[in-house]
Each structure stands twice: as C-alpha cells, then as structure tokens.
Amino acid sequence: MFTGIVEIIGTVKEYITVDDSASGGNGVSLTIQNAADILGDCHLGDSIAINGTCLTVTEFDNDTFKVGISQETLKKTCLGSLEKGDKVNLERAISGDVRYGGHLVQGHVDTIAQIVSRENESNSIIFTFKLRDTEFIDYIVNKGFICIDGTSLTIVDVDYSAKTFKIMMVAYTQSKVIMPSKKIGDWVNIEVDLTGKLIAKQVQVALENQLKAKDSLLLSYIDKSIERILDEKLKK
Missing domain, CATH: 2.40.30.20 (Elongation Factor Tu (Ef-tu); domain 3)
Structure with missing residues (x-):
C-alpha cells in the first residue's frame, strides 16, 4: 500500500x-x-x-x-x-508508522487518462483529464480522491457526459512531482479511489442477492411500481 x-x-x-x-x-x-x-x-x-x-x-x-x-x-x-x-x-510502500498525508493507494493502476487542458490560476495549475476507459468515471466524484501518476490529488470538477475531470495543483506540489512538466496530449496513470470500488461492489452483490431471493423486497417494489405506472397509463 x-x-x-x-x-x-x-x-x-x-x-x-x-x-x-x-x-x-x-x-x-x-x-x-x-x-x-x-x-x-x-x-x-x-x-x-x-x-x-x-x-x-x-x-x-x-x-x-x-x-x-x-x-x-x-x-x-x-x-x-x-x-x-x-x-x-x-x-x-508504507510502513506501520507512516502518516496518511494523501489517501490509501494500492498502486494498482485502473486506466490511463489524457491531459486535454491546463490553465494557470494564481500560483496553481488546473489540469483537465479525459479517461481512456470511460467506465471509471463512475468512481470519480467532486472533492473525492484520485491518484494520478502516483500523486494523491483532490477532484475539483467532474463532467460525466464528457468523461472528464479536473484537479488543481498548488505550487508546493508542483515542485515535488512530474505533472507540471507534462503538456496537453500527454497520458497519465489513473487509480480511482478504492472506497468507491468497494461500495459499488457491495451494492452490486446486494442487488443480485435481492433479485435471486424468492421473497425479495426489491422485486416486490419493482412489481408494484410497474403496476402503478400501468394503471396511470391506462387511466389516460
């Protein structure tokens, strides 16, 4: 880790x-x-x-x-x-006495992203990235964590339609990592936050189990919702 x-x-x-x-x-x-x-x-x-x-x-x-x-x-x-x-x-890799200044990172890269824009704001740089494998946009949330080329960063904006996201890099971080030397069109390694992947998997398993269960509350809710929609349509 x-x-x-x-x-x-x-x-x-x-x-x-x-x-x-x-x-x-x-x-x-x-x-x-x-x-x-x-x-x-x-x-x-x-x-x-x-x-x-x-x-x-x-x-x-x-x-x-x-x-x-x-x-x-x-x-x-x-x-x-x-x-x-x-x-x-x-x-x-971390030892037991390390402070978590960033966030928990596995070092297991999920995909890569391309730098599509960079702009200066005061002493910071705002980078915009577009994912190669767009399905990973679902794990990226505003103000959430992301690891880019091994650097823990905070998301400042997400465009789910365009499959892009932005980060802001302050002056101190710029002096410690390779990102500022990169230009538009360059590619970077992306690891999305592990927490999001774990939650998504738990929800998926829970839904699958509900769908398999004979006395599923989820199926009952779906059936009632369909009946209600049909009744409303037929009344029209």
Whole structure:
C-alpha cells in the first residue's frame, strides 16, 4: 500500500523490452537512477511505486534499482512509453508508522487518462483529464480522491457526459512531482479511489442477492411500481 505522497523524482536509466539478465527474467525491465534517498532500507522483493504503479525490486545498488514489468501492467499503464532520461514519481510502500498525508493507494493502476487542458490560476495549475476507459468515471466524484501518476490529488470538477475531470495543483506540489512538466496530449496513470470500488461492489452483490431471493423486497417494489405506472397509463 501507498499514500500517494511522492517521496522523490527519479530518472529512467534503462528500459529493456527483453532483459535476459538474471534479474530480468527475459521480460521487460525498467531501471531507475537518482533514487538513493529511498534505497537506504531497500531489499530485494520490496515494492516501489513508479508513477503510481506498484512494482517489485529485482536488483538495486546505492543509487539505482530495477523492476520487472508484466504485459498486463503495460496494457493498463503508461510505463511502456518511458524512455531514457524521463522523470518519474517514486514512493516506497508504507510502513506501520507512516502518516496518511494523501489517501490509501494500492498502486494498482485502473486506466490511463489524457491531459486535454491546463490553465494557470494564481500560483496553481488546473489540469483537465479525459479517461481512456470511460467506465471509471463512475468512481470519480467532486472533492473525492484520485491518484494520478502516483500523486494523491483532490477532484475539483467532474463532467460525466464528457468523461472528464479536473484537479488543481498548488505550487508546493508542483515542485515535488512530474505533472507540471507534462503538456496537453500527454497520458497519465489513473487509480480511482478504492472506497468507491468497494461500495459499488457491495451494492452490486446486494442487488443480485435481492433479485435471486424468492421473497425479495426489491422485486416486490419493482412489481408494484410497474403496476402503478400501468394503471396511470391506462387511466389516460
């Protein structure tokens, strides 16, 4: 688990599509440098979020670490577009004594979104994003949490018809994350608030159970509602 509070910004040292080294496993690997500040307590197998994506450390030294990237992760995230020299947000998995300055983040990216506008307001920047997988707009609510490229942010506006949402980034946050360097048309990783997904699942299960039950109060209500509507139509 993570908090969405970026610890440092690292730099892509190497991106290998078929890494045949011992730590690469013949898969895709990503090596990040300028990461010394978060590697003092690092161990093989630890989780580090790169742009909001929880990945496992397979090799490290004083300044760099390597992770493997699965094909499923490449489909869900923007990591496949990273190139040598690109900057990335980094956060270690939380320990028991960490304050939750952001919100509970799994590091499991749901989808990606494209920056469709950015505008300055005083010392803040307002970003507007459009989701690639539009069904996730249902989990985004005004003043709710969202994790963008590993950064915990607050939604300031949602347009459910256009499938877009906005966040406002204050000056302090701008200095700590990679978002300000991005331009219109760039893509970002999105993890919607876990709470919304859990509630939606609970409601779905409850409705399905009601529909299966012989003495379902829900079905009874639906039947009565249909009867009432039909009676009203027939009277006309």
